[in-house]
Amino acid sequence: MALAPTLTFQDHRLQTPSARFSDWLVSCTGSSWAAATEHAFTRAIGDDAMPDAAYVRYLIEDYTFITDLASTIGYLVAKAPTMRSKSRLSAFLALLTSEENNYFERSFAALDVPETVYRAAAQGPVTREFSRLLLESSGKGTYAEGLACLLCAEWVYLTWGLREAKKPRPKAFYLAEWIDLHAVQGFQDFVNWLREEMDEVGSSLTEAQQQQVAQHFQEMCRLEVSFFDAVWAAS
Numbered sequence: 001m002a003l004a005p006t007l008t009f010q011d012h013r014l015q016t017p018s019a020r021f022s023d024w025l026v027s028c029t030g031s032s033w034a035a036a037t038e039h040a041f042t043r044a045i046g047d048d049a050m051p052d053a054a055y056v057r058y059l060i061e062d063y064t065f066i067t068d069l070a071s072t073i074g075y076l077v078a079k080a081p082t083m084r085s086k087s088r089l090s091a092f093l094a095l096l097t098s099e100e101n102n103y104f105e106r107s108f109a110a111l112d113v114p115e116t117v118y119r120a121a122a123q124g125p126v127t128r129e130f131s132r133l134l135l136e137s138s139g140k141g142t143y144a145e146g147l148a149c150l151l152c153a154e155w156v157y158l159t160w161g162l163r164e165a166k167k168p169r170p171k172a173f174y175l176a177e178w179i180d181l182h183a184v185q186g187f188q189d190f191v192n193w194l195r196e197e198m199d200e201v202g203s204s205l206t207e208a209q210q211q212q213v214a215q216h217f218q219e220m221c222r223l224e225v226s227f228f229d230a231v232w233a234a235s
């Protein structure tokens with residue numbers, strides 16, 4: 001587990017009165033936030049400079065990741081405090097299991113990855129750690145802890161997605177669509193909602209609970225960096 005944040009949310013607010021709870025979570029990640037959102041792998045997608053082998057490695061690992069992410073969101077739907085929250089989360093779950101699943105299937109076909117390979121793929125060490133963190137936080141942990149993991153995953157992707165969306169789209173549809181999926185207005189709205197939800201839930205926690213939530217966010221961010229490192233390293 002990551003180190004406890006040095007500054008509490010209350011202290012952070014004394015220094016920056018306008019800071020939101022979600023801003024504090026990012027500040028707790030130290031250098032990991034930039035390492036994740038500015039990773040060379042993410043820039044290679046928008047620069048149309050992605051080696052096929054790296055993207056195949058990424059897609060295979062990420063398909064197992066999003067399968068666990070779908071289960072995580074299922075737990076969060078069950079724990080969400082209001083109908084509005086359940087509705088936002090279940091709409092995203094529907095998108096992940098339909099449109100995004102379809103993206104993976106078409107991309108695997110275009111990159112000649114047989115179904116037998118991606119369906120039976122064993123998780124690598126980073127994806128196993130992701131799996132444990134996601135499923136334990138949302139299943140056994142609190143709504144706030146699971147929400148922090150989901151927020152980190154989606155906010156990292158929105159950040160690099162919006163930056164890469166400013167470039168001309170790469171030729172391969174699987175690179176172009178991966179940018180669009182993480183930059184479209186609907187995705188921006190969802191991540192903004194996740195932030196608002198986290199701000200509201202997080203602000204009313206005790207200091208000890210806030211530290212726990214921050215540790216989950218930090219751990220998730222560290223794993224996002226390791227995930228990109230692992231698929232990019234062999235390029």
Ligand SMILES: Cc1ncc(CN)c(N)n1
Pocket residue numbers: 062065066153154157224227
């Ligand atoms: C590892 C990872 N993190 C986040 C996302 C965005 N859903 C993703 N597809 N993969």
